[in-house]
Structure formats: C-alpha cells, structure tokens
Amino acid sequence: MRSNEPPASAPAEAQPAAGMRELLRSPYAALAIGVMMMEFAAGITVYFSAVVVPSVVDELDAQRQYPLLLSAGAVGMFAALPLARPLLRRFGSAPMFTTGIVISVGGTALSALAHSAWLFAIGRLLATFGGSLLGVFGISAVIASIPLRFRKRLLSLTSAMWIVPGLFGPPLAVASVHLVGWRWALLFPLPLALLARVLVARAAVAAAGSHSTADNDAKGPRHRWVARAMLPIGMGLFTFGSSTGGWAFFGPLLAIVGARQLLPDGTLTARPGPQRYLALLGVIAFGYFGADSLLTAALTRADGIAIGWAGVGLGAAGAAWALTALVQPNLANRIGETTTLRCGVALLAGAVVVLSITQFTGVVSGPMFLGLWAVSGAGMGLLYPVTYVRATTAQPGPYSPDAPALATAVILAEGLGQSLGIAVGGGVVTIAQILGGSEAFGLHIAIAGYGGVLLLTVLLTAVGDLRTPGHRRPRPAG
Secondary structure, rough: OOOOOOOOOOOOHHOOOOOOHHHHOOOOOHHHHHHHHHHHHHHHHHHHHHHOOHHHHHHHOOOHHHHHHHHHHHHHHHHHHHHHHHHHHOHHHHHHHHHHHHHHHHHHHHHOOOOOHHHHHHHHHHHHHHHHHHHHHHHHHHHHHHHHHHHHHHHHHHHHHHHHHHHHHHHHHHHHHHHHHHHHHOOOHHHHHHHHHHHHHHHHHHHHHHHHOOOOOOOOOOOHHHHHHHHHHHHHHHHOOHHHHHHHHHHHHHHHHHHHHHOOOOOOOOOOOOOHHHHHHHHOOOOOOOOOOOOOOHHHHOOOOOHHHHHHHHHHHHHHHHHHHHHHHHHHHHHOHHHHHHHHHHHHHHHHHHHHHHHOOOOOOOHHHHHHHHHHHHHHHHHHHHHHHOOOOOOOOOOOOHHHHHHHHHHHHHHHHHHHHHHHHHHHHHHHHHOOHHHHHHHHHHHHHHHHHHHHHHHHHHOOOOOOOOOOOOOOOO
C-alpha cells in the first residue's frame, strides 16, 4: 500500500474513494474486474431466470406451484449462509470455491433437465445454495484484500454493471426462449458466470486463504447451530405459506431467531458501527424491493395505467440507480459520505411517499410514476454504496467481525429484508381482501406501508450518529 493512503483503521469517511483509473492500475485490478464480471453475469442470470418461468409453468403443468418455482432459490440462499463462514474458515478458499461451483452448476443443470416442478425447484435451490457460498467467498475476499478507498470505487462500478443487462437482458432472454427453448436459455448465462467466478478465485484465493484457519465456533454450543437452522426453516415456512397453512405465521419468527446468530451483536438494535448499516440495509431492502414487487400490479390493476408505463418506470429506476452510483464517489468526496447517504435516503423515501399519495388521491399517471420511480432509483444510487461499504467495514480489534462474518451478514441483511418485504406486501393485499376491502385498496395500503417504513430510515439517518465509532466489544459474530 502506498504511504500516502490513510491507515486501514482510519474512519470510513476519512478515506476518499479512489479514482476508476487508479483502481484499474492498482494491484487489486484483477480481483476488481472479476467482481464486476460476476455482477454483470448475475444481472444476465436474473433476467433469464425470470423470463423462462412462464414456459416452465406451461411445460411442467405448474400453474398452482408459482411459490415453489419462484422462491426455492431464496430458501437455498438462506440455507447456505449459516454454513458459508464455517466452511470457509475450516477448509479454506479452494475447497469452498470448488464446492460452490459444483453445487451451482449441478443445480442449474438439474433445473434445465427437470420434468416436474419439484425437480426444477430443487435445482434452483441448489444453484442458489452454491452461488451463495461463492458470494460469501467473493465478498469476504474483497473485504480482506482490497483497501477501503478502492472498495468504495469498486462498489459504484459493480452497480453500473446492471445497465447493459437491464437494457438487453430481457429481450435477449425472450429471443433465446423462442429460438432454443427455456431449458437451453436457462443454461445460456452459465459460461459467463463460470468465467467470472474463476477470475475472482484466481485473484482472491491467496488473500482469502488467510481465513482458512480453524473456525473456533464450528464446534460451538449445539444450541447455536439449532438456532441457525431456524433461518432456512423459517423462510421456507414463510415462503411456501400457501402449502404450510397456519405454520407460515411462525416463519418470520424462526427466521429472525436464526438470523440473530449470524448477524453481529447489536444489529437488531442498530448499534453504531457496521451493525447500524446492516440494519439500515435490511430496512431499505424491505421498503424498496417490497414496493418494487407490487408496483406493476398496483399501477395496472388499481390505477388503470398501461403496463408499458410500469415497465419503463421500473427500468428507469434501475438505470438511475446505476448511473447515479457511478458519480456517487465523486459527490461523496465533495460533500461527505454521510450527507450523500442522507440525501439518498430522503430521495428514496420521498419518492415512495409521494407516489402513495398520488395513488390514494387518484392523480397518479404514467409519466408521474416514471419520474418518481426514477428519483427512487437515484436515491438508491446515492445511499447504497455508503451503506454497503460501512456495513462491511469494522474497526480492528479482537472482537470485531472478520471478513467472512461481515460478508455473510451483509448478504443476509439485504436478502432477508427483501424477502420479508415482498412476502409481507403480498400478505397485506390478501388480508385486505379477506377483511372486505378491494384488491386496489390492499395494493395502495401496501405501497403506503413501504413508504412509512422508508420514512423510518430518514429518521434513523437524520438523528443517528453516523460517524464510524471507536471499537466496542460485541459478541463475536457467528
């Protein structure tokens, strides 16, 4: 590291983001390029996986099994997270990488060959399980080996990797399904994803290898492992609630108990430090992705707006997020990271609240939605890099979470918030109709609820001390 760089222990805001050329000319360039390729491949995979669903439903006669097809992957992610850190610390980088690749490729192949909805779902579960192991491996390598100021620039560049998949992924996926069928289309992104993961592994295996020491928690109290197992069990019950009856109610409670064992101590109470930003990331994911999941239905079924406006608006938000993230490091260097974060949170919450008001008052229109949701995407572009970097940056100390623990925690916080946000929104719509309300009323109430949740993040960032604190002594993350 050059002598003019801030020390690793310097507060996050004291370390300005490196320039893009500086990153690409640094010793960390190979790992950075691999991570960006992984993000690009992830974008392609997301759109291809979504586009094949109607064809899968038709061919496998799965009209009543949408929850199984759509949510099995999420359960796979939550099943992998309790195991990722112990596996990485006990067996090292190379075995962890190989295991993740084999399971991921095998799961994708199983889905492509499936002749029943259950086999397809098992394949998606395995593919996401393996991908989540690789995700913890990659993120922990970045945390451990790339200095903070370079990570700030890298995160903005990875957000930009979604621009091309967002523009060309859906039409390319549709064309592939029509030309070669959904089975081959599901396999189409696999070579690119494998290449990206190999690049990351080659660049990161030496640095990540430093975490291959024995995991002193791997043989810890049995009750902690039982509690961790509640995370995938709880999310499975909650996700497949339509087929588990009243047991679905216990899903979120079990999941939170399991998540508590994987998050650094103080996350659920937003303790200053990485814990506060992990909590903030989870709440933002709940509000933003929850609203995003219901907007198409709300606009077309409740507000009478053409589906084309919904599609354009959702795409505009993604583009605004990626483009704003590109300039976010330079803006943060000028006005400060905390100010940038607060501006992003205010834009996001304001856009959702104003959209909800226009829906209730009946004045919402296609162009109005397009503008408001683009503003929400710009807000995410401003707040997400700061939140993510600070959620994965801990002050040095014997009780600080290590890189694999932080990698697990950040994936869990975002994934759990997103999954609960989507599921709770659907539940609100259903309950509203059971109580005698209309579908439109339920959709509007759900969007308003997301706006209220995001207003809490405005309060949290406005009154909280968002500076990087001195070292505290939390319970070691598990």
